[in-house]
Amino acid sequence: xxxxxxxxxxxxxxxxxxxxxxxxxxxxxxxxxxxxxxxxxxxxxxxxxxxxxxxxxxxxxxxxxxxxxxxxxxxxxxxxxxxxxxxxxxxxxxxxxxxxxxxxxxxxxxxxxxxxxxxxxxxxxxxxxxxxxxxxxxxxxxxxxxxxxxxxxxxxxxxxxxxxxxxxxxxxxxxxxxxxxxxxxxxxxxxxxxxxxxxxxxxxxxxxxxxxxxxxxxxxxxxxxxxxxxxxxxxxxxxxxxxxxxxxxxxxxxxxxxxxxxxxxxxxxxxxxxxxxxxxxxxxxxxxxxxxxxxxxxxxxxxxxxxxxxxxxxxxxxxxxxxxxxxxxxxxxxxxxxxxxxxxxxxxxxxxxxxxxxxxxxxxxxxxxxxxxxxxxxxxxxxxxxxxxxxxxxxxxxxxxxxxxxxxxxxxxxxx
Amino acid sequence: xxxxxxxxxxxxxxxxxxxxxxxxxxxxxxxxxxxxxxxxxxxxxxxxxxxxxxxxxxxxxxxxxxxxxxxxxxxxxxxxxxxxxxxxxxxxxxxxxxxxxxxxxxxxxxxxxxxxxxxxxxxxxxxxxxxxxxxxxxxxxxxxxxxxxxxxxxxxxxxxxxxxxxxxxxxxxxxxxxxxxxxxxxxxxxxxxxxxxxxxxxxxxxxxxxxxxxxxxxxxxxxxxxxxxxxxxxxxxxxxxxxxxxxxxxxxxxxxxxxxxxxxxxxxxxxxxxxxxxxxxxxxxxxxxxxxxxxxxxxxxxxxxxxxxxxxxxxxxxxxxxxxxxxxxxxxxxxxxxxxxxxxxxxxxxxxxxxxxxxxxxxxxxxxxxxxxxxxxxxxxxxxxxxxxxxxxxxxxxxxxxxxxxxxxxxxxxxx
Numbered sequence: 001x002x003x004x005x006x007x008x009x010x011x012x013x014x015x016x017x018x019x020x021x022x023x024x025x026x027x028x029x030x031x032x033x034x035x036x037x038x039x040x041x042x043x044x045x046x047x048x049x050x051x052x053x054x055x056x057x058x059x060x061x062x063x064x065x066x067x068x069x070x071x072x073x074x075x076x077x078x079x080x081x082x083x084x085x086x087x088x089x090x091x092x093x094x095x096x097x098x099x100x101x102x103x104x105x106x107x108x109x110x111x112x113x114x115x116x117x118x119x120x121x122x123x124x125x126x127x128x129x130x131x132x133x134x135x136x137x138x139x140x141x142x143x144x145x146x147x148x149x150x151x152x153x154x155x156x157x158x159x160x161x162x163x164x165x166x167x168x169x170x171x172x173x174x175x176x177x178x179x180x181x182x183x184x185x186x187x188x189x190x191x192x193x194x195x196x197x198x199x200x201x202x203x204x205x206x207x208x209x210x211x212x213x214x215x216x217x218x219x220x221x222x223x224x225x226x227x228x229x230x231x232x233x234x235x236x237x238x239x240x241x242x243x244x245x246x247x248x249x250x251x252x253x254x255x256x257x258x259x260x261x262x263x264x265x266x267x268x269x270x271x272x273x274x275x276x277x278x279x280x281x282x283x284x285x286x287x288x289x290x291x292x293x294x295x296x297x298x299x300x301x302x303x304x305x306x307x308x309x310x311x312x313x314x315x316x317x318x319x320x321x322x323x324x325x326x327x328x329x330x331x332x333x334x335x336x337x338x339x340x341x342x343x344x345x346x347x348x349x350x351x352x353x354x355x356x357x358x359x360x361x362x363x364x365x366x367x368x369x370x371x372x373x374x375x376x377x378x379x380x381x382x383x384x385x386x387x388x389x390x391x392x393x394x395x396x397x398x399x400x401x402x403x404x405x406x407x408x409x410x411x412x413x414x415x416x
Numbered sequence: 417x418x419x420x421x422x423x424x425x426x427x428x429x430x431x432x433x434x435x436x437x438x439x440x441x442x443x444x445x446x447x448x449x450x451x452x453x454x455x456x457x458x459x460x461x462x463x464x465x466x467x468x469x470x471x472x473x474x475x476x477x478x479x480x481x482x483x484x485x486x487x488x489x490x491x492x493x494x495x496x497x498x499x500x501x502x503x504x505x506x507x508x509x510x511x512x513x514x515x516x517x518x519x520x521x522x523x524x525x526x527x528x529x530x531x532x533x534x535x536x537x538x539x540x541x542x543x544x545x546x547x548x549x550x551x552x553x554x555x556x557x558x559x560x561x562x563x564x565x566x567x568x569x570x571x572x573x574x575x576x577x578x579x580x581x582x583x584x585x586x587x588x589x590x591x592x593x594x595x596x597x598x599x600x601x602x603x604x605x606x607x608x609x610x611x612x613x614x615x616x617x618x619x620x621x622x623x624x625x626x627x628x629x630x631x632x633x634x635x636x637x638x639x640x641x642x643x644x645x646x647x648x649x650x651x652x653x654x655x656x657x658x659x660x661x662x663x664x665x666x667x668x669x670x671x672x673x674x675x676x677x678x679x680x681x682x683x684x685x686x687x688x689x690x691x692x693x694x695x696x697x698x699x700x701x702x703x704x705x706x707x708x709x710x711x712x713x714x715x716x717x718x719x720x721x722x723x724x725x726x727x728x729x730x731x732x733x734x735x736x737x738x739x740x741x742x743x744x745x746x747x748x749x750x751x752x753x754x755x756x757x758x759x760x761x762x763x764x765x766x767x768x769x770x771x772x773x774x775x776x777x778x779x780x781x782x783x784x785x786x787x788x789x790x791x792x793x794x795x796x797x798x799x800x801x802x803x804x805x806x807x808x809x810x811x812x813x814x815x816x817x818x819x820x821x822x823x824x825x826x827x828x829x830x831x832x
Contacts, residue, residue: 016593045595074589081594165818166721173490173821174718178497179461184714206818248724276692297710302590305582306721308817346720391817401807402581402622402723 004134005036008323009050010058011043011143013113013120014081016074017156018163018304019315020112020142021406024076025069026319027110027140028058036327040184041413045078046113047120050100051093057413068406070312071396073304076408084120086202087127094127097287101128101135108136112319114143114154116319118334119360125332138322139334139356142315144301146195149362150354155318156301158311158389161199163303165390167296168210170204170244175240179287180290183229183239183282187275187295190244193217193365196300197244199386200380211239216246217366218375220255225278226285228376229302233286245274305403309392314349319353334359347388420550421452422523424739425466427459428558429529429536430497432490433572434579434720436528436558437822440492441485442735443526443556444474452743457520457829461494462529462774463536466516468508473829484822486728492824500536503543509796510543517544517551519831524552524742528557528735530570534750541748554700554738554770555564555750556733560717562611565778566770571734572717574727574783574805577615579719580604583712584619584626584658589654596706599645599655600699603711606660608632610782612716613660615802617794622672627655632662633782634791636671641694642701644792644819649705661690700778721819725808730765735769749774755804763804 006189012020024042031040037298042056056077058066061317069076087094100106111121118139125137141148146157168186175184203209211232214220232239249256256274275293282291318335325333333353340348370381397404410413426443428436440458447456458472459465472481472493485492503510516522527537534555541553557564562573582601591600604613610631619625627648630636650657664670672690691709698707701767734751741749749769756764786797 048595072589073586074593078595079593150761162817167715167719169819169821170489170718170720171714173488174432174714177490177495178496179464202816202818206816208821273692276689292714294713294715295711296715298587298590298708299583299710299715302586303583304586332514387816393814393817398809400622400807401578401619402618403585405585405624 003036004107006105007039007041008037008108008110009041009055009106010077010110011046011049011112012075012077012079013046013111013117014079014143015301016079017142017144017301018073018159018307019070019155019312020074021072021076022070022312023112023140023142023155023319025066027112027323028066028348030320030323031108031387032059034323034327036416037108039104039413041106042077046080046111047082047084048080049078051096053100053303055104055413056408056410060411061408065406065408068397068404070316071304071394073302074308077408083116084123085297087123088122091127094124097124098128098131099135101133103411107134110138110140110319110322110326112142113360114145115148115361115363118356122332122356122360125356135258136326136329138326138330139359140318140322143334144196145190145193147193147363147365148359148369149364150358152339153337153389154228155311155315157195159303159307160196160300161202161386162308162390163300163306164196164199164296165202166306168200169206169208171294172203172240175292176238181233181237183233183289183291185241185243185275185278185287185291185293187243187245187273188291189296189300191246192214192363194244195337195366197242198366198378198382200202200242201382202390205383209240210242212241212376213378213412214247214376215245215366215371216244216248217368218371219250220247222281224358226282229282230286232389233289243274243278247274268411304394305396308390309394310389312394317351325353332356419452419773420523421454422521423455423457424453424524424526425457425459425471426526427462427465427528428491428493428495429462429527429533430495430559431717432495433558433560433717434723435486435571435728436487437488437492438486438489438728438731439528439556439558439571439735441482442732443528444482446736446739447524448475450739450743453524455520455639455829457522458493462527462589463498463500463803464496464784465494467512469516471520471829472824472826477824481824482812483823486489486732487720487810487819489564489718489822492822499532500539503539507543510540514544514547514549517549520829523550526554526556526735526738526742528556528558530561531564531775531777534772538748538776539770541772552742552745553741554746555775556734556738557750557752559575560612561606561609561781563609563781564610564775565780566774568755569753569805571727571731573611573731575719575723576612576620576716577802578724579716579722580612580615580712580807581618582722584616585622585624587710588619588624588656591708592654597649597653599649599657599705599707601657601659601691601694601698601707601709602626603659603661603689603709605712605716606632607662608779608781610660614782614794614798616658617798618802622729625656626658628657628792629691629794630659630663631782631787632793633662633784634787636663636665638697642698645698646702649702659690659694664782673731677696679742706744721812723810724806725810726805733767739771746784748772
């Protein structure tokens with residue numbers, strides 16, 4: 001084991017997060033410091049950059065700029081959504097990847113992404129084994145959705161959760177400023193899992209957050225929702241609702257995609273998103289009530305200025321650990337986290353490795369027992385889970401009081 | 417002059433900002449420290465709280481909580497949108513205000529708001545003079561819209577501008593992550609003036625901002641807009657657009673309110689806002705192109721975590737100066753700012769006073785000569801104007817890494 005000399009490739013894949021570049025920085029800095037790794041290559045737009053032979057020589061970047069990656073949101077190397085076919089079916093891409101690996105003598109491949117990316121890692125690894133090309137392949141997790149199996153949580157989630165909680169606290173203040181009635185509906189990302197929408201409960205825990213929270217783990221019932229809103233509005237004159245974009249009816253139809261609805265009867269395509277749609281339904285039911293729909297949109301996944309320091313640190317460590325494990329001879333693994341608590345009850349994040357096949361193509365949802373009976377809020381277990389993940393402020397360097405993002409030269413590498 | 421003993425009222429009015437409470441804190445702390453002011457009363461929901469005799473005794477609040485007001489967004493005392501009738505027409509409200517002023521021996525009134533609020537101040541002041549009730553009335557400016565006449569800028573604008581610029585920089589990163597095409601349209605507040613939308617140019621100045629910016633100061637032409645977007649998209653594969661919610665066609669119709677349009681031909685009511693509408697128009701023109709509409713919504717006016725320290729300080733000083741001026745015998749004035757530069761070219765904010773009648777009911781727009789010829793961007797003059805206003809980070813205290821807002825007891829006051 002160990003002692004495999006050659007170049008490495010780091011690629012980023014899937015939707016961006018506030019800290020995916022922190023993981024890249026962890027990989028790049030650790031790889032650059034290693035004696036076994038002869039060249040550190042950054043793939044332009046993930047696997048697509050490998051197929052297109054668009055690889056940047058990360059050794060040509062200024063160390064100071066690399067150190068800013070941890071404060072730079074989104075994927076600095078570029079990302080992609082590209083699914084490899086099974087190699088039994090069509091091995092064109094695999095042959096091309098092998099060709100590129102040979103061209104640069106790539107012996108280490110680090111892929112930073114969600115469950116699709118882990119699937120990509122797994123497939124490439126199996127192919128390389130089949131053709132007898134020695135290469136160590138490690139996955140580095142990332143997703144604001146927090147839905148990877150086998151890991152306590154995913155890098156990217158804590159920062160998005162903090163953005164959501166903080167924004168909800170601020171919107172609460174705004175939504176309570178007049179003595180007239182108002183219903184506010186905030187739409188949060190999460191197609192299949194409610195981890196992000198649930199994070200709005202951190203705001204409620206602090207005293208300023210949604211009264212009602214709907215996650216995709218429970219079927220959505222429009223009548224029940226309207227009754228919930230009306231009850232709280234009648235009691236308090238306000239109602240603040242958080243919804244996951246992925247809420248769906250009992251038959252599986254996404255509420256956001258329901259073109260017609262017995263409840264609203266509009267019967268035409270909705271231009272706005274879910275928040276706009278639910279606002280229109282509430283308006284038509286509660287005549288004359290002011291309703292505001294707010295969609296957190298991309299802001300929640302790129303809001304690096306509100307990142308969690310804990311998340312940045314863990315993302316960096318995940319990248320570093322992937323390189324260290326590969327150098328020690330590991331392959332076909334994804335870095336994952338276990339949660340522990342010290343004697344003082346302080347949260348500790350422990351790094352472990354998992355087999356790629358245990359992660360690829362699964363989705364982890366919010367446990368049903370963390371959701372309240374009514375299906376319109378989360379329990380203390382969720383707060384206890386999420387709170388440690390949002391801690392600490394990033395030391396983002398500023399210029400003109402605006403964030404100073406990493407500026408990469410992206411010099412194309414030439415072969416070995 | 418000077419030497420008028422009695423209570424004071426501080427009221428907040430109009431849409432909230434990130435720093436309106438900093439002005440309230442400036443008024444309250446300065447008034448509490450004064451020997452002439454015998455009681456400091458906070459009006460619940462502005463003028464409505466005076467009419468309803470809902471006044472809080474601010475002397476009963478913990479000083480530590482008052483000191484957190486400068487980091488607490490929205491209007492802590494509650495706001496209102498209430499327009500007084502002319503007293504010649506109907507003096508019911510004025511009689512009631514006089515009654516309340518007499519009940520509490522109110523001799524100082526500080527009203528924190530936009531141009532409608534300055535109109536309210538002016539009317540009350542004239543009435544009090546007419547009936548011979550001695551009372552000094554001062555306006556404290558606030559508005560994210562930055563549209564008050566006679567002042568270089570308004571408290572609240574700098575923080576909203578910083579939120580917009582930072583968010584645009586982050587969204588730019590997200591919108592450029594894939595090598596596939598994308599048009600991103602971000603909708604920014606500002607019904608009649610483009611100061612807020614213009615602030616997105618600060619992001620462009622830093623290297624990551626909108627390619628196109630449309631302000632309400634120039635008529636909007638849908639065909640020209642679509643041609644602009646197509647040109648940039650064809651050149652670069654991306655196009656990032658910022659629009660003011662108040663953009664309108666040459667005939668004055670707001671684009672957001674245009675129910676039918678020759679360009680899109682949908683012909684039905686739009687549920688979403690302007691960004692959703694423009695996205696649909698771009699989609700129907702540029703077939704197959706991915707388009708994202710983002711509305712910054714309430715987030716931009718309550719985003720205290722991204723406030724400008726300069727703005728917080730100036731908002732506080734405006735409140736303080738209002739009390740000091742009133743104590744010195746001034747009345748019927750609004751605090752305003754002049755801009756100066758020191759020998760090193762550093763921005764200095766100078767406080768001045770203006771007559772209420774010079775401010776009430778006027779609107780200050782972005783100078784046309786600061787907008788580019790094409791009407792799709794702003795010039796360096798705008799950058800030079802806005803940049804000093806967003807400087808410095810707030811020292812927001814946190815609990816659980818989330819903002820710790822001021823918690824007021826709001827003890828109702830009893831009469832003198």
